[in-house]
Amino acid sequence: MNGKGAFIAFEGIDGSGKSTLVRLTYEMLSRRGLQAVRTKEPSSGPIGRFIRAQIGEMDGRMSAWALALLFAADRLDHAERLIRPSLERGLIVLSDRYLYSSLAYQGAEGVSWEWIRELNRLAPKPDLCILLDVSPETGMRRIGGRPKTIFENERLQERVRRLYLELVEEGEIIRVDAERPLKEVQRDVNLLVQELLKGRGIIDSKSQ
Ligand code: TYD
Numbered sequence: 001m002n003g004k005g006a007f008i009a010f011e012g013i014d015g016s017g018k019s020t021l022v023r024l025t026y027e028m029l030s031r032r033g034l035q036a037v038r039t040k041e042p043s044s045g046p047i048g049r050f051i052r053a054q055i056g057e058m059d060g061r062m063s064a065w066a067l068a069l070l071f072a073a074d075r076l077d078h079a080e081r082l083i084r085p086s087l088e089r090g091l092i093v094l095s096d097r098y099l100y101s102s103l104a105y106q107g108a109e110g111v112s113w114e115w116i117r118e119l120n121r122l123a124p125k126p127d128l129c130i131l132l133d134v135s136p137e138t139g140m141r142r143i144g145g146r147p148k149t150i151f152e153n154e155r156l157q158e159r160v161r162r163l164y165l166e167l168v169e170e171g172e173i174i175r176v177d178a179e180r181p182l183k184e185v186q187r188d189v190n191l192l193v194q195e196l197l198k199g200r201g202i203i204d205s206k207s208q
Pocket residue numbers: 014041042055071097098099101102103105106148149151152
């Protein structure tokens with residue numbers, strides 16, 4: 001439970017459509033007169049900016065363990081700076097990526113979940129996390145052109161996807177098939193978000 005607001009995270013491999021769905025969800029909430037904030041990880045704070053420079057560096061790349069520490073530091077900073085204060089003000093926070101990106105991406109490079117979870121123990125838990133699930137072929141096709149980060153190659157994306165699906169099996173995140181037309185994906189995402197907001201008394205339980 002996160003104060004009076006609600007915390008929703010969107011996850012998926014690169015090219016899964018997270019930023020589009022975050023925008024469409026934000027617009028849906030605004031139309032209903034609900035106040036939301038859009039955010040993402042790596043964050044726009046100092047650690048997030050440092051991470052972006054690191055993961056864009058194709059040669060001499062940083063170790064997965066060092067990156068796990070940086071992503072956790074960025075997350076705790078992001079939580080203090082933006083997530084917790086927004087939830088306390090009763091806002092709905094929509095985050096493009098969160099803890100599950102660390103479990104999937106750094107996990108895919110051999111870092112243990114136990115350690116990643118320990119590093120992130122103080123980060124607030126989302127009320128809902130939606131996995132936009134696409135195949136690596138679809139993701140890579142949607143990104144197009146040359147990879148922008150060290151993570152954008154099909155073999156790694158396949159391992160990342162498998163770990164996300166394990167989190168679905170464990171009931172931590174909810175899978176939405178994002179290979180389908182955008183309208184259908186959007187409808188499923190809206191239903192999940194509305195169900196959460198009804199459960200939390202943020203919208204009327206009888207409204208559509
Ligand atoms: P991404 O969402 O692709 O940023 P943009 O759309 O602006 O290019 O995020 C950058 C990369 O960071 C992405 O490939 C996943 C990776 N990442 C991790 O490996 N671990 C994490 O904990 C997070 C938040 C992101």
